[in-house]
Amino acid sequence: MTTLSDVRMAEIEQKAGSMLTENQVERLPVRPDWLAERAGIKVSQKPLEGIKQGDYDGNVISIDVNLGPRQKRYVTAHELGHAVLEHKGRNACDTAASQTTEEREADWFAKALLLPRGSLGDAVERYRGKQVTAFQNLVEFVSSIFEVEERIAYERLKECGHL
Numbered sequence: 001m002t003t004l005s006d007v008r009m010a011e012i013e014q015k016a017g018s019m020l021t022e023n024q025v026e027r028l029p030v031r032p033d034w035l036a037e038r039a040g041i042k043v044s045q046k047p048l049e050g051i052k053q054g055d056y057d058g059n060v061i062s063i064d065v066n067l068g069p070r071q072k073r074y075v076t077a078h079e080l081g082h083a084v085l086e087h088k089g090r091n092a093c094d095t096a097a098s099q100t101t102e103e104r105e106a107d108w109f110a111k112a113l114l115l116p117r118g119s120l121g122d123a124v125e126r127y128r129g130k131q132v133t134a135f136q137n138l139v140e141f142v143s144s145i146f147e148v149e150e151r152i153a154y155e156r157l158k159e160c161g162h163l
């Protein structure tokens with residue numbers, strides 16, 4: 001299992017942050033398909049073979065049309081990560097592929113893009129300050145406002161030291 005260095009993780013987080021700043025993204029949830037188009041990358045939805053969820057061929061991001069809306073958002077952000085991080089070659093992404101360095105980098109980028117550290121901190125504060133009451137727990141709340149699967153919300157909260 002490959003792990004990313006702290007330096008590399010900070011660098012990737014910085015790239016995701018720049019993309020949000022340069023495109024003046026202020027509202028949640030972040031829209032990765034819109035950001036891809038702004039970067040000149042077409043996003044296409046179609047049935048993909050086997051367990052593949054998405055791929056990036058250097059020009060076009062393809063997303064499995066059968067994924068749920070939150071999965072689509074995450075896979076789009078992940079593929080955008082491959083593009084922004086200039087990963088060479090074709091990236092065919094499935095859950096089993098996530099062990100390689102490039103897959104881990106794209107995952108880290110996706111989480112940094114969809115759940116920006118500052119906004120996540122604000123959300124945690126609102127939740128802990130009891131300003132929101134309609135949710136079972138912090139993971140459910142974060143998952144709802146950032147429109148990501150609970151698994152991703154949990155990972156990001158943990159990685160940012162909130163859990």
Ligand SMILES: [Zn+2]
Nearest residue numbers: 091093103106
């Ligand atoms: Zn990938």
